[in-house]
Amino acid sequence: MERSDPAYKGQAGYNRFMLAIYDPFVLGFMTRAVWKVPTSDVIERYRTHMGRRHLDVGPGTAYCIAKAAPPPGTAITLLDANPKVLAHCSRRLAAMSPTSVEADVMKPLPIEGRFDSAALNFVLHCLPGPQSHKAVAVRNVAAVLEPHGVLFGGTVLGLTEQHTRPARAVLRAFNRQGAFDNREDTADGLRAILEDSFEDVTVDVVGSTALFTARRPRTLATL
Ligand SMILES: C[S@@+](CC[C@H](N)C(=O)[O-])C[C@H]1O[C@@H](n2cnc3c(N)ncnc32)[C@H](O)[C@@H]1O
Secondary structure (H helix, E strand, O other), X not given: OOOOOOOHHHHHOOOHHHHHHHHXXXXXXXXXXXXXXXXXXXXXXXXXXXXXXXXXXXXXXXXXXXXXXXXXXXEEEEEEOOHHHHHHHHHHOHHHXXXXXXXXXXXXXXXXXXXXXXXXXXXXXXXXXXXXXXXXXXXXXXXXXXXXXXXXEEEEOOOOOOOOHHHHHHHHHHHXXXXXXXXXXXXXXXXXXHHOOEEEEEEEEEOOEEEEEEEEEXXXXXX
């Protein structure tokens, strides 16, 4: 991705060092202690929603997929703008023989075929705001789901929502640094961008985050 791309900063930080500390620091500490979401709940959502053909957008270290341990025969496609992420996840999930696609979720996805499930887990807060602009990413994923397909995931909410003091401080710091662009993101705004592309949407606020599922993608004909 070009440095000048508005989405550049949201994916640029995932270098070897970050990927090495991601599981213990981000998922083991930040998610639980700062954002106040039990990682076990996130994994359980993977177990519940992953279908036979699964697309994971922004897999990070592929921790959630590895822990969810999908049944043999699950076809997994990993999509990320950062090639280091894809290399790391492909190694970790080698036994599942995943397909890797280097692409920006803000652009139409260069993908053939359709998926039974897609995850957009802790990715939306990294995408360039305002939140209404992130509807493009949801639309791009909806376009590659089967009519019965489900999109699920979570995102950290912006400063107008309820947070602990440490969470608020971290949010401000990450937005200043550029890894997050979610100052104005709200649970209602999330519901709106999901409903733009799906007929059946659930959004649950948990700690500093919103966890969501979206079903019945609207086809171009119904948009
Ligand atoms: C916070 S990590 C989430 C990792 C993982 N899904 C999890 O829940 O632990 C964000 C991921 O989204 C990817 N990402 C950020 N911006 C992206 C974009 N515009 N297109 C595709 N991937 C992007 C990053 O490279 C990274 O893998």
